[in-house]
Structure formats: C-alpha cells, structure tokens
Amino acid sequence: MHKIRTFQSVTKFNWDEVTLTMGTDYAGKPKINISNVAVVTPPCITLWPRCTGTGNFGTTWGPSEVTKSKYTLDLTDNPVGAEFNNAFDEMAERFEVVDDSLLKFVYANQQRILGRKNLSIEELKMLQIRSGPKHDKQTGDATGRSFQLNAPVYRNDGVGGKFIKRVNVCDKDGTVITNGNVCPGNAVAATMYAAQVYTGVGGDKFGIQWSFDDVQVVCQRAKLMEVTHCGAFGSSQHVCAQQYSTSDLMEEDDTNFSTSGYDGQFGSN
DSSP states (O other), X not given: OOOOOOOEETTTSOGGGOOEEEEEOTTSXXXXXXXXXXXXXXXXXXXXXXXXXXXXXXXXXXXXXXXGOEEEEEEEOOOBTTBOOHHHHHHHHHHHHHHHHHHHHHHHTHHHHHSOOSOOHHHHHTTEEOSSEEEOTTTOOEEEEEEEEEEESEEEOSSSOEEEOOOEEEOTTSOBOTTOOOOTTOEEEEEEEEEEEEEOGGGOOEEEEEEEEEEEEEEOGGGSOOOOOOGGGTTOOOTXXXXXXXXXXXXXXXXXXXXXXXXXXXXXX
C-alpha cells in the first residue's frame, strides 16, 4: 500500500532525527532501514525528466517490460535563470550528512551487510553511491552535482495485481495541472523521500534510493529569466570594438548583403 508521508521544507526538516537500523527483508537477508526522510526540495533545473505516461519505458536505459518502468526526475545544480542555485548547495550539504551517516553505519556492520571485514572507511566509501556527484563517463572527472529520483509507474494493489500510480504535476501554487508535463529545462521542486537503502549483489555497492511523489513546475524553461551578461567576455579588449547597433541602416545592410559572385577572397580584382 502507498505510504502516507508528511513532507517538510529541506531547511525545516530535523536532520538530527535521521536514523539507520538493521532489519531483515522478506527472504530473511540483512536489510538497512532508514527513518522517514521526506522533504520538499527548492527549485532546481531538471534536464532529463520522465514524469508522465510510462516513464522510462522504451528509452535506451529503460526496462524492456512496461510493468518495470519508472518515473524519473533529475535535480541539477544548473543556474536557475541567470542566478546560481545556492539553495541546491544548501540541500546537497544536508544530504551529505545522511550519506556520511550511512557510510559509518555500514562500516560498523560491514560483515553482516556486505560480507566484508577489515575494510577501512575510505575503502568502503569507494563502494558507496553517494547522493549528488556527477562524473564524466569517459574521464571520471567531476562535472557537477545532481540528484536522481525515480518512482515505479506500476504499484502492487495488495491483491496480486498492479495499478498505475501517476505523478502529480503542479503549478507554482501547488494546484494539480490536468495533463501537465515536466519538460527539460524547467525549474521544478519535488516531494522527495528516501525509498530504501540498497546493496549490490555480493556487497559491491550500496547507497540510498531517492524517490518522489509530486512535481511542482515553478517556472517553465521559456519563461526563465534570460541571461543579460556573460562575464567571460567582460574583460575583453579589442581594437575593433564598437557598440552594437540596431539602426535601420544596419538592418538594411545585413538584409541586402549577398554572397553571389563571391570567389572566397575579399578585395577588388
């Protein structure tokens, strides 16, 4: 059954109350339980959202069975309009604390959880999939930060069947939009929560799976504030520099410019 969660702002959530405990799954294997972490994120730019229809079904990295499809949402540290997203950095710092707590917990229980022993905390950190860092797939260099959220499209109904659980797409006031869509480049907020702590086969990886219920389209891409200044060119000094003009004469010259008969060289013969 769908669990009822109370979502709080990232800044108001009590992060000191996040706890990790040992338990067992339905097969009797060790399982890490994480306390209810449910927050509303600040506005972030999303680049690869799939929050409607059948989610990631049919995509390059998606499943081959529609019943295994997932809604996906990435929250990136890209500037929102012309402003750097300081709120993203503040949120990322809080999730770093949760990741560190998980690392320490696994370190103290590595034999039971991963079937390892005598690994240092630095060695275990290499096995951890932490929340946030993005890396270039070719070089491995850090390229920024983003949170990857996913939620199953099909949920168990408790009597052996499945039903589609749709993501609520809301406007800036929280009103659900009929047939609303989340597009690449939108500034969005989400109701984000820790779905589970996962471990890889043979104890090779571990991390927190982050999920979401609702998405708020704070501002559509086309309506974001346009960039008015590019600092990279601010210190440029050129002898030929002239102020850009939008006079009728300039527009007429541009319109009438023709390359007919141009032989690839400027100048008169």
